[in-house]
Amino acid sequence: MGKILKLIAIIFCFWLTLESSFAFAKTLPTEINVSLGNKAGELKFFPENLKFVAGQKYKLILDNPSPTKHYFTAKDFADASWTQKVEAGKVEIKGAIHELELKPTAVAEWVIVPQKVGTYLLRCSIPGHTEAGMTGEIIITN
């Protein structure tokens, strides 16, 4: 009798551990890395196409490995999404964000939940960069 109770307790504990780890996994955002330019100084986003599923949480990890500063400008995408926060260095910024400027070697993390299905333009708004091809496409699907 005691042994059966013990076994049930062990199974229950195992199940609890599984349940909580699944719940934890669900709240973790999907990470997407985007580089603004590269070491060679090319005026491009890497990758140029970003895909999101509406209603899911993402952590956009932006970095600038290039020798010059760049912008991550995607105003319509930002309007179509809910921003939880942007983290850069030891600073966490809450509220609506439309544009980020990254100086060389900078890294910023943008935690965002895309909401409205659509195709949105991404570009770098430094004069000449959009024209040189520093653009991208962001797609939000269901």
Ligand SMILES: [Cu+2]
């Ligand atoms: Cu640029």
